[in-house]
Amino acid sequence: MKVIIIGAGMGGLSAGIALRRFGHEVEVFEQAVEIRPVGAAISLWSNGVKCLNYLGLEKQLAALGGDMASMAYVDGLNGHTMTQFSLAPLVDAVGQRPYPVSRADLQAMLMREFGLDRIRLGMRMVEVRDDGAQVTAVFADGTTAQGDLLIGADGAHSLVRSYILGQPVERRYAGYVNWNGLVAIDEAIAPATQWTTFVGEGKRVSVMPVADGRFYFFFDAPLPKGLPNERATYKENLREYFRGWAAPVQRLIDQIDEQTTNRIEIHDIDPFNTWTRGRVALLGDAAHNTTPDIGQGGGSAMEDAIVLATALQTHTQGIEDALQRYVKRRVERAGELVLRARKRSDITHGIDPQAMQAWYDELRAEDGSRIIRGLASTIEGGPLG
Numbered sequence: 001m002k003v004i005i006i007g008a009g010m011g012g013l014s015a016g017i018a019l020r021r022f023g024h025e026v027e028v029f030e031q032a033v034e035i036r037p038v039g040a041a042i043s044l045w046s047n048g049v050k051c052l053n054y055l056g057l058e059k060q061l062a063a064l065g066g067d068m069a070s071m072a073y074v075d076g077l078n079g080h081t082m083t084q085f086s087l088a089p090l091v092d093a094v095g096q097r098p099y100p101v102s103r104a105d106l107q108a109m110l111m112r113e114f115g116l117d118r119i120r121l122g123m124r125m126v127e128v129r130d131d132g133a134q135v136t137a138v139f140a141d142g143t144t145a146q147g148d149l150l151i152g153a154d155g156a157h158s159l160v161r162s163y164i165l166g167q168p169v170e171r172r173y174a175g176y177v178n179w180n181g182l183v184a185i186d187e188a189i190a191p192a193t194q195w196t197t198f199v200g201e202g203k204r205v206s207v208m209p210v211a212d213g214r215f216y217f218f219f220d221a222p223l224p225k226g227l228p229n230e231r232a233t234y235k236e237n238l239r240e241y242f243r244g245w246a247a248p249v250q251r252l253i254d255q256i257d258e259q260t261t262n263r264i265e266i267h268d269i270d271p272f273n274t275w276t277r278g279r280v281a282l283l284g285d286a287a288h289n290t291t292p293d294i295g296q297g298g299g300s301a302m303e304d305a306i307v308l309a310t311a312l313q314t315h316t317q318g319i320e321d322a323l324q325r326y327v328k329r330r331v332e333r334a335g336e337l338v339l340r341a342r343k344r345s346d347i348t349h350g351i352d353p354q355a356m357q358a359w360y361d362e363l364r365a366e367d368g369s370r371i372i373r374g375l376a377s378t379i380e381g382g383p384l385g
């Protein structure tokens, strides 16, 4: 079977690797000439890690993963620890460590494993045609590619999604802005092997370890949409938004490099169930665009990849039928994760101030077991258990 994938993000590449493992001829078309992921790193929770392990990438991924042994919430204003606990019980419960990983490292590894010679960069898809036997992708340069099926892994602004739904979809602003990047690990900010999150005033500052002695950091703050995005003022803006916060937060702001920091207005999309039309299907953010509040967007894309490749491999009633079975197995979980992340986002960012205060109070009473139960249940809800 010849498969065309639009988009060389973590979803498209994971699907490409899975489909090649099953012997299909796969080509990935990517609009960017050079891929620069939006965001410095991600926390890949164990459900996502299991998907890549399943594809035989266990060692490659482990080499990129940071050593995240514990987790803590800290009151951002006075620097007092609200809760701090080991993540070992989580790993025992689900049978796999989570990995914070640099996006550039993950992207490079997935591209290499898929096959650099099968990724066509600088190819912006502008139209999809499906005649019932073959799908054709038309590119901005006027060239075309044909396959037995086409996978739209073209991200949050997906054009393939517009083709499937017959219209573009409006994204919803979640009400906050995120800045993220990498800095050298500094124990004056937080312990080296801990995922530490400072919270207060509906804002967050977080650091977690990735490979090579670096912290992935992010800041987020509830703000109106459309404020000026000027790199040269990132530090000044963060100093203002986090004025009066504890010394480790000020130290982190001092250490960030504005040139490599990303600033993103966070959006999501209401869950929808139509992910396939004929021989065309969606995967990853194109199908379920979530806020990052439970860190499951990338893991969900990898889950899609495994279920899609398996559905095509195990069913013999035609491509359209297999694609529908893939969607049936994925929509409920993916949609539920989007809504759960939205709810968490609203609590964290003080959309309902009482709910936010109740969460801060819960954190002060937390011994880790409730958070670990929640994480384990999300992880084990994935296709690989």
Ligand SMILES: Cc1cc2nc3c(=O)[nH]c(=O)nc-3n(C[C@H](O)[C@H](O)[C@H](O)COP(=O)(O)OP(=O)(O)OC[C@H]3O[C@@H](n4cnc5c(N)ncnc54)[C@H](O)[C@@H]3O)c2cc1C
Pocket: 006, 007, 008, 009, 010, 011, 012, 013, 029, 030, 031, 032, 035, 039, 041, 042, 043, 044, 045, 048, 123, 124, 125, 126, 153, 154, 155, 156, 157, 158, 159, 178, 180, 264, 283, 284, 285, 286, 292, 295, 296, 297, 298, 299, 300, 301
């Ligand atoms: C601030 C932030 C933090 C996050 N943190 C986490 C986290 O901790 N854990 C986690 O699991 N997830 C996290 N996520 C979510 C995660 O980044 C996404 O879910 C994931 O990147 C989706 O992968 P994808 O392959 O579906 O889409 P993308 O990575 O967006 O890739 C889509 C690709 O398609 C290409 N493309 C688009 N249109 C076309 C076209 N017309 N023709 C050709 N190519 C095209 C794009 O250039 C892009 O390369 C976070 C997201 C954000 C914004």
